Amino acid sequence: MGAHPGRKGVRAVREKRNHRAARTKEEGGEPPGVWSAYGRLLQHLRKQNGMNQQQLGDAIGYSIEQVASVEQGRRPAKAAFTAAADRVLEARGVLEVLQDEVDRAKLPRFFRDFALLEAEALSRFSYDPLLVPGLLQTEGYARAVFAGHCPPLSEEIVDRHTEARLGRQKLLTRVPLAELSFIIGEEALRDPVGGPEVMREQWRHLLEAGALRNVEVQVMPAGRGFHPGKNGPFVVLETKEHRHLGYFESQGVGCVVSGAAEISAFGLRYGKLRSQALNVEESARLIERLAGGT
Structure with a gap:
């Protein structure tokens, strides 16, 4: 000793x-x-x-x-x-x-149960109007999001949540591959969360993620008028048992949805959002323009 x-x-x-x-x-x-x-x-x-x-x-x-x-x-x-x-x-x-x-267990309590389902999902489709989705965030962007929490979090908790969010991103390259679709509001891409340098890194990261063969990134352009996503962000997920679930959260409260009627509505809304958003190629060109400062 x-x-x-x-x-x-x-x-x-x-x-x-x-x-x-x-x-x-x-x-x-x-x-x-x-x-x-x-x-x-x-x-x-x-x-x-x-x-x-x-x-x-x-x-x-x-x-x-x-x-x-x-x-x-x-x-x-x-x-x-x-x-x-x-x-x-x-x-x-x-x-x-x-x-x-x-x-x-580093994740916020309200999200842990869904994170367990997410880690083993066969497919995951999400709409995020105001922020880059967590699975696609860079460390700098994620840290800026948690640092802006109200009431304020300690540096230790910001570090912990950031690490956990980055850890979830193993889903992007997990084997077997999961089918992943992200529709992101243009406002989220133009809002300078964390400052210009953080956003430049974030745009480049989105392009890299969108190049993965199991990942699709689409942008919902601003000025489209009313569409099904105006009611807020949501996720549609298929579990490894082929169950379909929905998830949404607001103000630090998350809710898993499992009713057949609600899941059907989520699926219909997501299908319509996909048709109204820019396609994958158009979305990549928009992100490239933002990253290039043009």
Whole structure:
């Protein structure tokens, strides 16, 4: 065993832990259960290997405070932390199998159940009039969206939600491929969320995503008059069991829709939106013009 961190070190860790725990309560309640389960497993594996927290932290490149936070379920492990700990502790992938669940628990509570369905979807079609859809957002754009939350979120929560949003984007290239369609309002593309440089990067990213063979990106031009999307954003999803579900959210509240009549209406609306939006080629040219500053 290594040297004890000392009273001052222990006090500093304890003060940070108490501060973090109080802040977590203010920003969304107790930490998710999967973080605690992961932490207990990490602690068990560490002790089996005869290591203290300082030794594990040194071996994987993290501080004792970070290791303690993960073990106590107050902080989610990042993929790099998990990969390093799994290797050093010779865990044979035991920690890595929990990583997707750990990452999913970083999402806002109202979205977690739908995110689980989304990750395994056969197809996902969405209409987003005011923001670039989360599955297509760059890190800079996503961070700007979360940083603008009201009431304000701490930097830690902004980081956590941003990481989780980027993690969801594995759906774009997952095997087997999912069929993905995005209709984005032109207003969302012209609104400078995060500033000009963030938007330039975002436009380029949209073009790259739209070039994937399982992804279609269409733009609903401004000035079309009334259309079915005026009632707000929504998603139509087909699960791996071939069930069709709808989803919509507003002001931090999400709702999964499963009734046959409602799903039928969602499908009809999406079909009409697809016909009224610019086609894929026209949409790409519009985004190219925005990215080129013309």
